[in-house]
Amino acid sequence: MGLGYVGLPLAIEFARSGFNVTGIDPDKRKIKAIFDSQSYISDINSEDIKTIVSQGYLSATTDFSALEDIDIIFICVPTPFSKCKEPDVSYIIDASNTIVKHMKKRQMIILESTTYPGTTEEVVLPILESGGKKCGTDFHLVFSPERVDPGNRTFTIKNTPKVIGGTDETSTFLAKELYSQVISSHLVVTVSSTRIAEMTKLLENIFRSVNIALINELTFLADRMGIDIWEVITAASSKPFGFMPFYPGPGVGGHCIPVDPYYLSWKAREYDFYSKFIELAAEINLSMPRYVVSKIADALNESGKSIKGAKILAMGVAFKKNINDARNSPALKVIEELYKKEAVVSYNDPHIKSVGNGSELFCVTSGMGTIHSESITAAKLRQYDCVVILVDHDAFNIPFIVKNSKLVVDTKNVTSGIKPAKGARIVKI
Numbered sequence: 001m002g003l004g005y006v007g008l009p010l011a012i013e014f015a016r017s018g019f020n021v022t023g024i025d026p027d028k029r030k031i032k033a034i035f036d037s038q039s040y041i042s043d044i045n046s047e048d049i050k051t052i053v054s055q056g057y058l059s060a061t062t063d064f065s066a067l068e069d070i071d072i073i074f075i076c077v078p079t080p081f082s083k084c085k086e087p088d089v090s091y092i093i094d095a096s097n098t099i100v101k102h103m104k105k106r107q108m109i110i111l112e113s114t115t116y117p118g119t120t121e122e123v124v125l126p127i128l129e130s131g132g133k134k135c136g137t138d139f140h141l142v143f144s145p146e147r148v149d150p151g152n153r154t155f156t157i158k159n160t161p162k163v164i165g166g167t168d169e170t171s172t173f174l175a176k177e178l179y180s181q182v183i184s185s186h187l188v189v190t191v192s193s194t195r196i197a198e199m200t201k202l203l204e205n206i207f208r209s210v211n212i213a214l215i216n217e218l219t220f221l222a223d224r225m226g227i228d229i230w231e232v233i234t235a236a237s238s239k240p241f242g243f244m245p246f247y248p249g250p251g252v253g254g255h256c257i258p259v260d261p262y263y264l265s266w267k268a269r270e271y272d273f274y275s276k277f278i279e280l281a282a283e284i285n286l287s288m289p290r291y292v293v294s295k296i297a298d299a300l301n302e303s304g305k306s307i308k309g310a311k312i313l314a315m316g317v318a319f320k321k322n323i324n325d326a327r328n329s330p331a332l333k334v335i336e337e338l339y340k341k342e343a344v345v346s347y348n349d350p351h352i353k354s355v356g357n358g359s360e361l362f363c364v365t366s367g368m369g370t371i372h373s374e375s376i377t378a379a380k381l382r383q384y385d386c387v388v389i390l391v392d393h394d395a396f397n398i399p400f401i402v403k404n405s406k407l408v409v410d411t412k413n414v415t416s417g418i419k420p421a422k423g424a425r426i427v428k429i
């Protein structure tokens with residue numbers, strides 16, 4: 001259930017292993033895309049969809065009655081937050097309500113959506129039992145967090161360890177057998193409860209959020225002290241133990257790092273507990289787009305220009321490199337801030353053709369109408385007052401961009417070792 005960034009790769013992996021997989025999603029465009037063999041996720045090859053659909057291993061539908069014929073149901077629905085950053089588990093509730101209507105005996109239900117500890121047993125289980133069937137005897141229930149890392153070519157579903165926590169030992173055992181058909185059994189990590197599995201995923205994402213925030217804060221300090229933070233990180237990374245590099249950037253984006261930590265800080269309040277690290281990390285990471293804009297303003301100022309009226313090209317709108325996902329992208333926040341200050345902003349992103357209202361399928365709304373990815377040529381680059389590199393896509397020809405730009409603001413250290421053209425400048429965050 002849910003054929004998005006998590007559900008589609010999972011469906012494909014199980015189909016490839018010989019399971020008969022049905023993808024169910026209310027979004028008709030995704031169902032059509034699957035039957036048309038049109039991948040909408042950069043990590044998934046359209047040819048792969050074509051092969052498994054034509055071999056009959058994968059089908060897709062918006063009709064939830066298909067659940068009646070299914071033995072194992074994966075819930076891969078969104079878990080966003082509200083405007084006030086409170087968890088929104090309504091998609092999980094809707095999916096559970098739908099399952100109970102079509103439930104048959106001996107089904108196994110696996111929740112893969114990231115959520116706060118307690119969701120599986122406090123939210124999903126009571127709904128599933130409301131139809132009269134008992135968990136453990138009539139059906140099995142498991143939480144197994146998805147760890148897919150979009151754009152990562154080294155670690156995929158097949159070679160990334162999978163954590164599994166069932167509502168009872170039998171559920172955990174069955175889920176281990178199941179996942180072992182797709183990944184090696186030594187990569188399946190069983191834990192003693194659904195809550196441990198739920199908390200494990202949050203720990204992983206909070207770990208990233210806090211460490212990114214630490215390096216972002218040190219970036220502010222290094223800037224004031226006139227120290228190149230990137231060189232410091234490279235030098236510290238030579239330590240073979242006890243150090244793991246994290247890098248500054250325009251902020252955190254996507255469906256996970258900016259969202260998931262709030263799921264735990266919200267749940268913590270039920271226990272009269274206030275997680276200071278989670279809130280502090282969010283505050284620092286959220287301040288990064290404005291910091292980038294202030295660096296652009298300072299850099300333009302040195303050239304005797306103001307942001308207002310400046311022609312600025314943003315390189316990249318995806319929330320990270322080599323993907324076509326712009327959800328919660330900090331690059332879009334930088335663009336919006338520049339737009340509010342009346343800069344004339346354009347962007348280039350080889351993975352995302354347009355952003356904003358009415359934009360390309362599956363892109364987010366940036367709040368400033370629809371803008372389209374600009375092509376870049378040497379002549380066009382020379383016309384911009386500033387080119388700001390917000391994403392380190394492999395497809396960007398950085399030497400070419402630097403060679404033809406008057407001013408480059410680099411938030412990713414991709415210009416390292418490249419000299420600006422005569423009279424031009426590179427400014428790093």
Ligand SMILES: NC(=O)c1ccc[n+]([C@@H]2O[C@H](COP(=O)([O-])OP(=O)(O)OC[C@H]3O[C@@H](n4cnc5c(N)ncnc54)[C@H](O)[C@@H]3O)[C@@H](O)[C@H]2O)c1
Nearest residue numbers: 001002003004005006025027076077078079095113114146
């Ligand atoms: N994107 C990632 O990299 C990633 C990584 C790990 C975990 N997660 C987690 O996985 C979950 C899903 O994320 P995603 O990125 O795949 O989201 P997504 O928005 O890409 O996909 C979710 C899909 O669920 C569908 N859907 C909504 N309600 C439904 C219902 N009742 N029944 C069936 N389908 C329904 C939506 O139409 C959508 O296609 C979230 O909890 C997320 O935090 C995401």
